[in-house]
Amino acid sequence: MNDMEPVKLKAVLSAAILASGMMLVLVIGTGAAATAYQADGLAIDFGEREVVWTDADLHAVNDPIELLIFACNENRFDYEVIGGEVIEIRDVRSDTEREWGFWVIDKGSIEWRKVLPPYDLNLLNYTSCVWAFTGGSERPTVGADQSGNSIFGYPRPQRTVSLAPSITEIIGSLNAVSTLVGTDKYSNWPNSVVDGQIRGDITIVGDWQFPSYEMIMSTNPEMVFCDGSVYTHREMSESLRRSDVPTVVMYSGESIETILDNIYIIGLVIQYDMRALSVISQLETAQNEMTSLIQDTPGTVLVSTMLSLSSDKSPWVSGKYTYADDVLNMTFGINAMPSNFLGWVHVSSEIIAFSNPSVIIILSSDYRATQAEYDLMIASLSAEWRHTDAYDPDNMQIYLFCDDLAELALRAGPRYAQLMEIMAMILHPEAFDTELPKFIGNEYESYLTFSKYLGFND
Numbered sequence: 001m002n003d004m005e006p007v008k009l010k011a012v013l014s015a016a017i018l019a020s021g022m023m024l025v026l027v028i029g030t031g032a033a034a035t036a037y038q039a040d041g042l043a044i045d046f047g048e049r050e051v052v053w054t055d056a057d058l059h060a061v062n063d064p065i066e067l068l069i070f071a072c073n074e075n076r077f078d079y080e081v082i083g084g085e086v087i088e089i090r091d092v093r094s095d096t097e098r099e100w101g102f103w104v105i106d107k108g109s110i111e112w113r114k115v116l117p118p119y120d121l122n123l124l125n126y127t128s129c130v131w132a133f134t135g136g137s138e139r140p141t142v143g144a145d146q147s148g149n150s151i152f153g154y155p156r157p158q159r160t161v162s163l164a165p166s167i168t169e170i171i172g173s174l175n176a177v178s179t180l181v182g183t184d185k186y187s188n189w190p191n192s193v194v195d196g197q198i199r200g201d202i203t204i205v206g207d208w209q210f211p212s213y214e215m216i217m218s219t220n221p222e223m224v225f226c227d228g229s230v231y232t233h234r235e236m237s238e239s240l241r242r243s244d245v246p247t248v249v250m251y252s253g254e255s256i257e258t259i260l261d262n263i264y265i266i267g268l269v270i271q272y273d274m275r276a277l278s279v280i281s282q283l284e285t286a287q288n289e290m291t292s293l294i295q296d297t298p299g300t301v302l303v304s305t306m307l308s309l310s311s312d313k314s315p316w317v318s319g320k321y322t323y324a325d326d327v328l329n330m331t332f333g334i335n336a337m338p339s340n341f342l343g344w345v346h347v348s349s350e351i352i353a354f355s356n357p358s359v360i361i362i363l364s365s366d367y368r369a370t371q372a373e374y375d376l377m378i379a380s381l382s383a384e385w386r387h388t389d390a391y392d393p394d395n396m397q398i399y400l401f402c403d404d405l406a407e408l409a410l411r412a413g414p415r416y417a418q419l420m421e422i423m424a425m426i427l428h429p430e431a432f433d434t435e436l437p438k439f440i441g442n443e444y445e446s447y448l449t450f451s452k453y454l455g456f457n458d
Contacts, residue, residue, distance in 0.1 A: 253412025
């Protein structure tokens with residue numbers, strides 16, 4: 001790591017704060033501005049993200065049942081329909097727990113809405129439609145990007161551009177770096193991306209928050225992926241679509257589920273869908289193994305934890321609806337901050353003392369992973385920090401994530417399972433029979449077991 005990289009990381013952390021600060025606006029206001037793309041056809045969703053898309057002329061076939069029959073014939077699926085009710089598709093049969101139903105995404109929305117018979121619909125009026133096998137509160141697999149555009153029916157792109165590090169990491173996990181012709185300047189993982197940038201095969205098209213339209217267009221892209229948490233990306237997506245460049249706006253990544261959705265969407269759009277399902281399965285398997293181990297350990301309790309972007313007296317901390325908070329919940333931690341704190345929040349030192357976390361995890365570029373740097377950080381803590389249970393001179397529970405680990409912790413991408421394992425070992429050392437050092441940086445992978453080979457670093 002060269003001398004300039006701490007500065008770069010600090011810029012990334014600042015961008016993360018700014019981007020997450022806009023998250024609520026995004027969640028409330030998605031979809032209304034850009035619904036230019038609508039694929040003509042039908043999705044059949046068998047569950048567990050197993051979705052089959054069939055192109056169809058909705059001017060010619062506009063009835064949900066007729067469209068299903070057309071799609072089944074095109075895919076050579078057996079089916080059973082009785083009196084307008086779908087009983088079975090490809091040996092998947094409705095029962096008392098789950099059934100086949102018809103769902104649509106209204107234009108200007110991103111959510112599926114179930115439609116009950118009789119089906120008096122004009123399917124051209126919707127962004128996407130699907131016959132899905134669901135039960136209870138289940139909903140179909142994601143069918144629109146964060147801007148409300150359909151994710152189905154794109155031609156396979158050979159030249160892709162990623163405008164965010166988390167998106168680049170997903171493309172890397174799919175073994176699709178060979179499609180990349182452009183990235184933002186902070187995309188530095190996997191190694192093959194950096195190699196491509198050095199060779200000149202991958203163009204730097206701007207920084208995370210301020211991508212350059214001219215630089216993007218100079219790559220002659222066939223698909224551009226934008227980060228839905230960044231306002232300038234949403235603006236850029238509209239500009240690119242007006243220039244007839246296929247563009248997909250990824251979800252903000254405030255939860256593990258949205259990370260998995262993003263992996264699925266990118267895999268579907270670039271037609272690496274089988275690889276995407278494999279990546280998702282590996283991640284879910286590692287995640288389930290870790291949570292089971294914690295659950296099965298006697299005496300496991302929820303650990304009150306604060307996630308901070310610095311050791312400042314009044315730092316930015318993680319509230320609800322952040323990627324790091326969701327990982328914390330999955331590792332049987334509980335956010336020490338008040339429940340009405342949403343996104344990354346700038347808090348007073350009094351709030352820290354009042355919240356009294358048992359564990360504090362600091363994500364920072366201000367220090368390196370050495371004992372001397374850690375001691376310096378601890379010595380600089382304010383009185384309010386020292387009045388928390390985490391600050392115990394005999395059993396210090398303040399941890400420093402820096403360098404590569406700090407970067408990973410702020411990128412809502414496929415390496416979330418690695419962050420999850422590190423955090424789980426900190427919160428529940430008895431379950432993992434491991435005691436981690438109080439400072440962890442570039443060497444974080446050496447501590448991993450369940451997620452060690454889930455870096456997808458090609």
